[in-house]
Amino acid sequence: MARKNLGCSSSSSFLVLLAVGSFFATYNLITLVVHNRTVNHAKYTFDPLVVMPDNVKRTGGKKVLFHVALTATDAPYSKWQCRIMYYWYKKTRDMEGSEMGKFTRILHSGQPDNLMDEIPTFVVDPLPSGLDRGYIVLNRPWAFVQWLERVTIEEEYILMAEPDHIFVNPLPNLARGEYPAGFPFFYIKPDENENIIRKYYPKEKGPVTNIDPIGNSPVIIRKDILEKIAPTWMNVSLRMKDDPETDKKFGWVLEMYAYAVASALHGVQHILRKDFMLQPPWDLEIGYRFIIHYTYGCDYNMKGELTYGKIGEWRFDKRSHLRGPPPRNISMPPPGVPESVRTLVKMVNEATANIPGWDAT
Known part of the structure; x- marks a missing residue:
């Protein structure tokens, strides 16, 4: 990837101004010219699991590659997850059906770490000290703003991923033109939080x-659309964190709401793909889904019964390994545990068995 000539692009200068503006104490929402789209849903028919207008479905033709990008820190907890994620990216990238392009770990710790030679990495600055108020995820939108500004990305599309994602099936480009593809989270409920949402999404917007x-x-999005959304996403995140009511209500998913609001402010609607991702232990089977997201702990007794909320006789929970990587060859769960959990453990074990110097993460 080559660096852009920052002095030659008025749009680049505009993004820089937007980014710098976010650090003032007022955290005012950036006012941008947004051409809102009015979608007449009567024109469209929908797939059972995919909200996708028929007129933007893609049939056949050459691959439309997307760049895989994830934000990360230099903490051991982040590093070992990134190593597993990158291992499975390499395994599935060239499989039939995949449209994955190149890969970048966007490291927002401000300095290189010991994975620079193993994983393609671009170093960006963290937010100024104290601005994230201990909520490290606030660095994510700022990291994307910097990366998009400083780097020339060959692919037209970008997948925003996370360290605790594992590619379980080859991932095609699920986006269609101006419609990015996203995963619908059951706990993101804008309509049930209208009194808070209206602080950032005024009534005149709809x-x-x-x-x-x-x-x-996970979101797959056209690069030029993300370049418009990212500064707004950053500023909305900062404003939400600065508002006690919003911060208390949204908690650890605050930055997720900020992205959803920022997208809507730009008139961007996403294709909602339930098959984009599965989340053990709640999703039981792999099927034709593409990403395993192992954010939840998996606790079972020796009868194979889920004991969620109580530490199980057998467990796998990424938070058990905050200070260093999990050991190689984790024991398999007892009989009766769902396919999703068994597959997760098998994939973690395969990665750790084949990554050199695993214990040194």
């Missing part, structure tokens, strides 16, 4: 149902 029930990841 109903809160314009806001998709998504976060920024």
Whole structure:
């Protein structure tokens, strides 16, 4: 990837101004010229699991590659997840059906770490000290703003991913033109939080149902659309964190709401793909889904019964390994545990068995 000539692009200068403006104490929402789209749903028919207008479905033709990008820190907890994620990216990238392009770990710790030679990495600055108020995820939109500004990305599309994602099936480009693809999270409910949402999404923009029930990841989005959304996403995140009511209500998913609101402010609607991702232990089977997201702990007794909320006789929980990587060859779960959990453990074990110097993460 080559660096852009920052002095030659008025749009680049505009993004820089937007980014710098976010650090003032007022955290005012950036006012941008947005051409809102009015979608006449009567024109469209929908797939059972995919909200996708027929007129933007793609049939045949050459691959439309997307760049895989994830934000990360230099903490051991982040590093070992990134190593597993990158291992499975390499395994599935060239499989039939995949449209994955190149890969970048956007490291927002401000300095290189010991994975620079193993994983393609671009280093960006963290937010100024204290601005994230201990909510490290606030660095994510700022990291994307910097990366998009400084780097020439060959692919037209970008997948925003996270370290705790594992590619379980080859991932095609699920986006269609101006319609990005996202995963609908059951706990992102803009319509049930209208009194808060209206602080950031005024009535003149339309109903809160314009806001998709998504976060920024996983999302496959056209690069030029993300370049417009990212500075707004950053500023909305900062404003939400600065508002005690919003911060208390949205908690750890605040930045997800901020991305959803920022997208709606730009008139961007997402194709909602339930098959984009599965989340053990709640999703039981792999099927034709593409990404395993292992954010939840998996606790079972030796009868194979889920004991969620109580530490199980057998467990796999990424948070058990905050200070260093999990050991190689984790024991398999007992009989009766769902396919999704068994597959997750098998894939973690395969990666750790084949990544050199695993214990040194």
